[in-house]
Amino acid sequence: MPFSTLVLAAGAGTRMRSARAKVAHELLGKPLIRWVIDAAKAAGSSNIITIVGHAREQVIGLVEADTIVVAQDERLGTGHAIMVARDVLARTDAPSSLVVLCGDTPLITSETIAALVASQQESNAAVCVLTHILSDPTNYGRVIRDETGNVLRIVEEKDATAAERAVTECNSGAYCFNVPVLLESLGQLRNDNAQGEYYLTDVVGICVAQGLAVKAHVVDAEETQGINSRVQLAQATASMQRRINTAHMTAGVTMLNPDLVWIGPDVRLQSDVELLPLTFLTGTTTVASGSVIGPNSRISDSAIGHDCTVEESVLVDVVLEEGVSCGPRAYLRPGTLMKAGSKAGAHVEIKNSTIGRNSKVPHLSYMGDAHLGEGVNIGAGSITCNYDGFEKNSTVIGDRAFIGSDTMLVAPVTLGEDTVTGAGSVITEDVPSGALALERSRQHVVKGWVHKHTRRTERRERAEHTEKDGKGKNQPHKKENAQ
Secondary structure (H helix, E strand, O other): OOOEEEEEEOOOOHHHOOOOOHHHOEEOOEEHHHHHHHHHHHHOOOEEEEEEEOEHHHHHHHHOOOOEEEEOOOOOOHHHHHHHOHHHHOOOOOOOEEEEEEOOOOOOOHHHHHHHHHHHHHOOOOEEEEEEEOOOOOOOOEEEEOOOOOEEEEEOHHHOOHHHHOOOEEEEEEEEEEHHHHHHHHOOOOOOOOOOOOOOOHHHHHHHHOOOOEEEEEOOHHHHOOOOOHHHHHHHHHHHHHHHHHHHHHOOOEEOOHHHEEEOOOOEEOOOOEEOOOEEEEOOOEEOOOOEEOOOEEEEOOEEOOOOEEOOOEEEOOEEOOOOEEOOOOEEOOOOEEOOOOEEEEOOEEEOOEEOOOOEEEEOOEEEOEEEOOOOEEOOOOEEEOEOOOOEOOEEEOOOOEEOOOOEEEOOEEEOOOOEEOOOOEEOOOEOOOOEEOOOOOOOOOOOHHHHHHHHHHHHHHHHHHHHHHHHOOOOOOOOOOO
16 A cells, blocks of 8 residues: 655744744644654655745754655645645656645544545545534535535635535545646646635546546544644644543553643553653653652653652653652753662752662752762762863762762762761762761851840840931921911
């Protein structure tokens, strides 16, 4: 069932009210156009052509790696978009079937695309139109059939009669064409219509006039929903959220409230994962069985091992081995590796660091560019001073080290195994294994300072009050104005 795909992505999308190209807007962390392209690839498309136009510099970077990019410099309609790709479509090695999709329809599935192609090829139709039924078909092109159900034409709403506007079967904007027939029909397209554009839909009427078969494949309207506004983007996001979450729950993932969980399309979850409300999983994140994520957590491009807990935390490009605990309110940044049984506690930030097996950074600490061995305990408020104003430097902490609260480890510095630092120390030199490192100034006590300071403050305040009272005495009252 070989076929090619052409994706229409040249429109301005003015109703989005955005400087960003419409198809570059994201749904669950993925650009709209990538949903469409990836669905076509999953359906088996041998090659994909993307038509770009408005804000093309934003779109090209999203599609150039795996599609053929063709620019529509002057946007004169969907039929014109096919015309500018004529040379690519006419290649002798191209399949004889071409699927045309809109780049702003992220909900279309690979199964629907495959069924559309099968319908066109099995019936040997010149074109098979993907249609849907709407109770309110306003703004959609109507699919007009004859008495036996054959498709006669597609009429845009601005060109439709009152009777045609009453039709509820609508054109989705997706088709599967016989390529030689399509290329021949392009020369017969005219732009004498309300928009002054070349409509791809007119190919249907041309094929009917030539006695060629035109079929329609009806699908659920949700799949063909186009994104033309922020409201529609939110609606499509909710639809995809339900679709993805339902699939994960069916496969054994627990969600306390699936309406408050957002999962990207490339996320992989094993069974017996539990996702609590306000959890966001995006990118290439994977979560192994037994782990509990949330509430109020965001994880992107990370690998979460078995039996981990992530509570009220943000993780970006990190790896957690089995049995790791994060949060509440931990921030794990790129390059972080938490080894088995380790912990990043409340208000902890870790960046580009390895936290060894069963090591703990329990609370209020920052570990940057650090390597912690096994069984290390970091006291509250401790940090690695990893930046000297010019470059990042590393801190190495050996197995079973105990870092006292509020210790500043000024990198580059190495602490050996079984070392201890005193609370409040600033460690600037390497510490050998088994040693205590203590650095703080001598404590100075001034006896009676508070009492003396309080009495001095009270005398000053009394003097200020006396001065105010003195200024206010013996002052003549202002006479009232005569009535």
